[in-house]
Amino acid sequence: MQERKRNLPRWLRGLSARLLVLTMIFVMLSEVLIYVPSIARFRLMFLENRIADAHLASLALKATPDNVLSRTLELELLSNAMVRGIALKRPEARIMILMDDMPPDVDATYDLRGAGAPQLIADAFATLRQGDRTLRIVGDFPDQSEGSLEVIVDERQLFAAMIDYSTNIMKLSLIISLLTAGLVFLSLQLLMVLPMRRITASLVAFRKAPENANSMIAFSTRGDEIGKAERELHHMQDGVRAALAQKAHLAALGAAVSKINHDLRNILATAQLVSDRLGEVQDPTVRQVAPRLMQSIDRAIELCSQTLSFGRADEAAPKPVAFALRDLVDDVSAFAGLPNDGSITWRNDVPGEIMVRADREQIFRVLLNLARNAVQAMTQGGEVSVTASRGGAGVIVEFADSGPGLPDKARRHLFEPFTSSARAGGTGLGLAIAKELIVAHGGDLTLLRSDSGGTVFRLDLPGART
Numbered sequence: 439m440q441e442r443k444r445n446l447p448r449w450l451r452g453l454s455a456r457l458l459v460l461t462m463i464f465v466m467l468s469e470v471l472i473y474v475p476s477i478a479r480f481r482l483m484f485l486e487n488r489i490a491d492a493h494l495a496s497l498a499l500k501a502t503p504d505n506v507l508s509r510t511l512e513l514e515l516l517s518n519a520m521v522r523g524i525a526l527k528r529p530e531a532r533i534m535i536l537m538d539d540m541p542p543d544v545d546a547t548y549d550l551r552g553a554g555a556p557q558l559i560a561d562a563f564a565t566l567r568q569g570d571r572t573l574r575i576v577g578d579f580p581d582q583s584e585g586s587l588e589v590i591v592d593e594r595q596l597f598a599a600m601i602d603y604s605t606n607i608m609k610l611s612l613i614i615s616l617l618t619a620g621l622v623f624l625s626l627q628l629l630m631v632l633p634m635r636r637i638t639a640s641l642v643a644f645r646k647a648p649e650n651a652n653s654m655i656a657f658s659t660r661g662d663e664i665g666k667a668e669r670e671l672h673h674m675q676d677g678v679r680a681a682l683a684q685k686a687h688l689a690a691l692g693a694a695v696s697k698i699n700h701d702l703r704n705i706l707a708t709a710q711l712v713s714d715r716l717g718e719v720q721d722p723t724v725r726q727v728a729p730r731l732m733q734s735i736d737r738a739i740e741l742c743s744q745t746l747s748f749g750r751a752d753e754a755a756p757k758p759v760a761f762a763l764r765d766l767v768d769d770v771s772a773f774a775g776l777p778n779d780g781s782i783t784w785r786n787d788v789p790g791e792i793m794v795r796a797d798r799e800q801i802f803r804v805l806l807n808l809a810r811n812a813v814q815a816m817t818q819g820g821e822v823s824v825t826a827s828r829g830g831a832g833v834i835v836e837f838a839d840s841g842p843g844l845p846d847k848a849r850r851h852l853f854e855p856f857t858s859s860a861r862a863g864g865t866g867l868g869l870a871i872a873k874e875l876i877v878a879h880g881g882d883l884t885l886l887r888s889d890s891g892g893t894v895f896r897l898d899l900p901g902a903r904t
């Protein structure tokens with residue numbers, strides 16, 4: 439099929455050329471449908487004219503005093519009427535009134551009176567097939583009291599006239615189909631093919647250089663489907679171009695921030711060393727400000743590390759291993775920053791037998807972020823409880839605390855990086871990173887509920903069951 443298409447001449451491969459050929463074929467086809475009844479009608483009229491002419495000839499005969507004509511006049515009358523013989527048929531007998539030299543044998547008789555359309559069509563095609571018979575045609579005498587009129591016709595004359603007529607129809611059909619096809623071709627070319635070419639050219643140019651505004655298709659004011667397609671394409675290209683430009687800016691900005699962060703972290707590490715030394719100084723004023731200084735530096739370092747880890751677009755793909763979830767939750771509690779005074783209780787209600795197949799390090803980071811948030815929120819003390827259950831092929835973990843619930847700002851921008859933080863010193867990255875890590879596992883992190891009685895997050899890890 440592909441081969442055959444390639445073998446087509448170049449001019450025939452275009453949409454408009456194919457439509458041109460198709461239109462010609464369709465017009466010719468409809469012309470054939472018109473031709474069939476019209477050739478039958480042409481034959482009928484030809485034969486009816488012979489009957490009418492024969493009638494006139496018989497009138498000439500009647501006008502003579504003794505019904506006798508000279509032989510020359512008789513032959514002339516027959517030749518003018520394009521018939522070879524004329525007979526009058528009365529109920530009692532058939533009277534031959536005019537006849538040329540050789541009385542011919544009749545091959546077929548056709549009665550024109552009351553012949554139906556299908557019969558007339560079949561008779562016309564019989565003439566086109568044979569064309570050299572001698573026919574007897576029966577028609578009505580204008581004055582019916584005198585009976586019917588019969589003429590002997592040489593089919594060759596009828597055949598020649600029908601071929602003439604058919605050739606003319608053929609020529610006319612060709613001209614009409616060429617004209618129609620040409621008009622269809624032109625209108626399609628103008629209405630569809632040219633705009634389609636414009637769209638295709640713009641698509642190709644845009645793919646090659648999306649940042650180049652000249653490769654965009656012009657905004658169209660056409661009201662039809664093509665206009666709509668052009669407008670939509672224009673908007674899409676505009677959107678893609680803007681997104682690309684924004685992405686490039688963001689990438690540049692991200693690279694700059696990463697560099698600054700990296701250096702800043704080194705500088706802060708030095709500051710941390712110095713502030714540690716300050717902590718050893720006995721001066722009461724220094725002792726009073728040193729802890730706050732150290733705390734600020736710690737926060738700054740935390741901010742740098744978090745931003746750096748978020749900026750890494752290529753967070754490593756999860757490396758799944760099988761591990762006991764309960765043990766992991768125990769590990770998290772050791773790093774969650776639980777106060778020493780025991781004001782926060784940590785309840786690990788995860789059944790010991792639940793094994794999970796996931797990246798242990800990444801799930802640890804997710805739970806640690808949730809745990810730190812809970813501990814940071816429960817300044818007055820409270821309880822953190824972690825439960826897990828099996829759900830289908832996966833595992834569902836619920837992380838609950840009895841804290842004061844999410845502040846409004848955090849709730850509005852939950853899981854959005856940098857914007858969700860409602861905590862002094864918070865970067866607003868913890869939950870965004872946690873969600874990203876879970877989504878990379880094919881799961882989801884959602885807020886189940888949060889009110890003055892506490893907050894519950896739900897972690898879905900589909901297909902994580904071992």
Ligand SMILES: Nc1ncnc2c1ncn2[C@@H]1O[C@H](COP(=O)(O)OP(=O)(O)OP(=O)(O)O)[C@@H](O)[C@H]1O
Nearest residue numbers: 811815843844848859860861864865866867868869
């Ligand atoms: N369990 C919780 N109870 C009450 N508020 C919470 C809880 N978890 C999160 N929040 C609120 O949601 C905000 C966003 O949390 P997220 O962990 O994303 O950022 P952060 O804790 O402010 O900063 P980071 O975790 O990056 O150091 C927090 O500032 C806090 O106000």
Ligand SMILES: [Mg+2]
Nearest residue numbers: 807811868869
């Ligand atoms: Mg946090």
